[in-house]
Amino acid sequence: MDNTKTSQKYYIVAEDILPSAILKTAEAKEMLARGEVETVHEAVEKVGLSRSAFYKYKDGVFPFFRAVRDKIITIALLLEHRKGVLSTVLNTIAAEQGSILTIHQGIPLQGVANVTLSIETAGMVVSVDTLLQSLGLIKGVKKVELIGQE
CATH class of the missing domain: 3.30.70.260 (ACT domain)
Incomplete structure (x- = not known):
């Protein structure tokens, strides 16, 4: 599978059907962005996620509002x-x-x-x-x- 930026496909998916690891990754990223925590370690600990799962999903998970910039x-x-x-x-x-x-x-x-x-x-x-x-x-x-x- 080609993972270049030009071949990336994005989907809008209802939150209630996503696996908990993806939801927790999004929550951890939001906590980091808001400055509620200073490190990835703190964020994943607070949401109950392993660091390996966070790093696996972090570049592919973001809230919908981030996908539609300049709104x-x-x-x-x-x-x-x-x-x-x-x-x-x-x-x-x-x-x-x-x-x-x-x-x-x-x-x-x-x-x-x-x-x-x-x-x-x-x-x-x-x-x-x-x-x-x-x-x-x-x-x-x-x-x-x-x-x-x-």
Whole structure:
């Protein structure tokens, strides 16, 4: 079998049918990228994977968002009208290496404001789903929704 870059084929496969070694490899790689661990040894120990399995799969396993580089997403948020909520949202995106392209904030009505953000995901160290989950956990964020993706 020819393993040159030009002959590589890629497949989109549902997570629930992948072997655990592949899932754990992806998890270990994400931990390393986020800086949660400093070494491969630490990462594989935390996810319960052998180093040999990690090295076997590491170059062929990556989240789907990594395969589609230079993508732009648009998200809509409903934020409480309190100091620091939008700042925390922006800092969270920056911490994950997302590049904010546009911000549109409506005037707060009845204690909440609508915010729409366009984010370039090419440099992000986490998946879009993980980012959305993180944003949803911020105190003062009432709703997070992915409304567009290029």
